[in-house]
Amino acid sequence: MKKGKSVFSLIWPIALIIIALYLFLLFKGGKAFDFGRVEYKETTATCESVGHEITRSQIDRSMEGRPNDKDQYYIIYNYSYEVDGITYHASDRNHREFQDYQSYQRDIEESQEWIGTTKTVYYHPEDPSEYSFSSKNFKESVSETNWVVGVIVVLCSVILLPWIIFMGVIRSVLRKRADRFRK
Numbered sequence: 001m002k003k004g005k006s007v008f009s010l011i012w013p014i015a016l017i018i019i020a021l022y023l024f025l026l027f028k029g030g031k032a033f034d035f036g037r038v039e040y041k042e043t044t045a046t047c048e049s050v051g052h053e054i055t056r057s058q059i060d061r062s063m064e065g066r067p068n069d070k071d072q073y074y075i076i077y078n079y080s081y082e083v084d085g086i087t088y089h090a091s092d093r094n095h096r097e098f099q100d101y102q103s104y105q106r107d108i109e110e111s112q113e114w115i116g117t118t119k120t121v122y123y124h125p126e127d128p129s130e131y132s133f134s135s136k137n138f139k140e141s142v143s144e145t146n147w148v149v150g151v152i153v154v155l156c157s158v159i160l161l162p163w164i165i166f167m168g169v170i171r172s173v174l175r176k177r178a179d180r181f182r183k
Contacts (some may be wrong), residue, residue, distance in 0.1 A: 015161045019154065022032040040132065045079035045090055047119070050111045052076060053093075072097055075111045081121050083128040090121055090131050091134065 055072045075094040080087050096107060124130040 013156075016142055018156075024152075041125050042120050042122050043081050043083060044118045044132075045081035045121040047077050047114045047117050048080050049100075050075065051078065052108055052111070052115055073107075075107060077111070079119065079121065081123070081131075083123060086128070087125070088129050088131070090133070092119075092133050123160045 119128045
């Protein structure tokens with residue numbers, strides 16, 4: 001293999017493999033891409049219980065055992081929904097910044113009012129345990145993300161690879177001229 005052609009012979013197959021891999025994943029990628037292609041069905045989920053979780057900060061431990069202003073917490077809403085007579089469980093976490101102990105206690109108490117309420121849940125028709133509380137906009141945004149990634153891959157292949165090849169050719173030409181000069 002000639003030195004000048006080695007750059008060409010390595011770069012283009014790599015570019016084609018990257019493009020082929022992207023196209024394969026886009027059209028045959030399985031569940032990773034389903035949100036963008038599969039029409040998720042919707043049903044109603046009922047809130048069965050509410051919990052909370054504190055994320056403790058290791059900074060500024062002024063209150064012993066009680067949350068402080070550096071802590072964060074989550075209100076966790078536990079739902080159940082039924083598909084074809086089978087009950088599935090889902091949870092929705094609501095992030096909160098800790099401000100003071102009274103507001104934290106009030107949020108915990110007020111969150112109990114959600115028990116028994118309903119909410120729309122979107123589930124995968126082939127695997128109802130996979131769910132999302134987001135609307136169809138969620139599916140569209142993931143689909144758009146697939147295309148953005150595709151555009152980036154194609155742009156890299158169309159712009160970056162020719163630049164690398166060009167630089168390889170320039171380097172090869174300069175090396176040949178340097179070799180002639182040294183002789």
